Amino acid sequence: MPKIRRQNLPPALFQHLLDRIQQRKIPASQLEMLAEWLELEPEVPDEPWYKSFSGMIVCGDGELIKTFLIPGQIPQGKQIE
Numbered sequence: 001m002p003k004i005r006r007q008n009l010p011p012a013l014f015q016h017l018l019d020r021i022q023q024r025k026i027p028a029s030q031l032e033m034l035a036e037w038l039e040l041e042p043e044v045p046d047e048p049w050y051k052s053f054s055g056m057i058v059c060g061d062g063e064l065i066k067t068f069l070i071p072g073q074i075p076q077g078k079q080i081e
Helices: 013-024 030-040
Strands: 048-053 057-063 063-070
Touching: 030 048
Parallel strands: none
Antiparallel strands: 048 057, 057 063
Protein backbone atom coordinates (compact mmCIF):
# COMPACT_ATOMS: atom_id res chain seq x y z
CA MET A 1 0.00 0.00 0.00
CA PRO A 2 1.33 3.46 -0.84
CA LYS A 3 2.12 6.23 1.61
CA ILE A 4 0.87 9.77 1.04
CA ARG A 5 3.21 11.83 -1.12
CA ARG A 6 4.15 15.01 0.71
CA GLN A 7 6.65 16.48 -1.76
CA ASN A 8 6.84 17.16 -5.48
CA LEU A 9 3.09 17.46 -5.95
CA PRO A 10 1.89 18.44 -9.41
CA PRO A 11 1.62 22.27 -9.35
CA ALA A 12 -2.03 22.29 -10.46
CA LEU A 13 -2.96 19.85 -7.67
CA PHE A 14 -1.07 21.89 -5.07
CA GLN A 15 -2.92 25.03 -6.17
CA HIS A 16 -6.25 23.16 -6.07
CA LEU A 17 -5.59 22.09 -2.47
CA LEU A 18 -4.70 25.64 -1.45
CA ASP A 19 -7.86 26.93 -3.14
CA ARG A 20 -10.05 24.40 -1.32
CA ILE A 21 -8.51 25.30 2.04
CA GLN A 22 -9.32 28.95 1.40
CA GLN A 23 -12.76 28.49 -0.21
CA ARG A 24 -13.99 26.06 2.42
CA LYS A 25 -12.41 28.02 5.26
CA ILE A 26 -10.57 25.02 6.67
CA PRO A 27 -9.28 26.12 10.10
CA ALA A 28 -5.59 25.96 10.94
CA SER A 29 -6.41 23.55 13.78
CA GLN A 30 -7.67 21.02 11.22
CA LEU A 31 -4.52 21.42 9.13
CA GLU A 32 -2.46 20.81 12.28
CA MET A 33 -4.38 17.57 12.84
CA LEU A 34 -3.68 16.61 9.23
CA ALA A 35 0.04 17.35 9.67
CA GLU A 36 0.17 15.21 12.82
CA TRP A 37 -1.53 12.35 10.99
CA LEU A 38 0.86 12.69 8.03
CA GLU A 39 3.81 12.47 10.42
CA LEU A 40 2.68 8.90 11.16
CA GLU A 41 3.31 8.08 7.46
CA PRO A 42 -0.04 6.33 7.06
CA GLU A 43 -0.52 3.77 4.35
CA VAL A 44 -3.46 4.40 2.03
CA PRO A 45 -5.15 2.20 -0.56
CA ASP A 46 -4.15 2.48 -4.20
CA GLU A 47 -7.70 3.66 -4.99
CA PRO A 48 -9.97 6.53 -3.89
CA TRP A 49 -10.01 6.98 -0.10
CA TYR A 50 -10.96 9.49 2.55
CA LYS A 51 -10.08 10.30 6.16
CA SER A 52 -12.48 12.15 8.41
CA PHE A 53 -11.30 14.70 10.94
CA SER A 54 -13.57 16.64 13.28
CA GLY A 55 -13.91 19.64 10.95
CA MET A 56 -12.89 18.39 7.52
CA ILE A 57 -12.57 15.34 5.30
CA VAL A 58 -9.37 14.65 3.38
CA CYS A 59 -9.96 12.86 0.08
CA GLY A 60 -7.26 11.12 -1.88
CA ASP A 61 -6.49 8.60 -4.55
CA GLY A 62 -3.50 6.39 -3.93
CA GLU A 63 -0.52 8.44 -2.78
CA LEU A 64 -2.07 11.83 -3.56
CA ILE A 65 -4.41 13.97 -1.49
CA LYS A 66 -6.92 15.26 -4.04
CA THR A 67 -9.22 17.62 -2.13
CA PHE A 68 -10.65 18.74 1.19
CA LEU A 69 -14.34 18.59 2.06
CA ILE A 70 -16.24 20.10 4.96
CA PRO A 71 -18.67 18.20 7.18
CA GLY A 72 -21.91 17.60 5.30
CA GLN A 73 -20.19 17.01 1.98
CA ILE A 74 -20.17 13.38 0.92
CA PRO A 75 -16.79 11.76 0.24
CA GLN A 76 -16.24 8.90 -2.13
CA GLY A 77 -13.92 5.95 -1.79
CA LYS A 78 -12.79 3.78 1.08
CA GLN A 79 -12.79 5.30 4.56
CA ILE A 80 -9.48 4.94 6.38
CA GLU A 81 -8.71 5.34 10.06
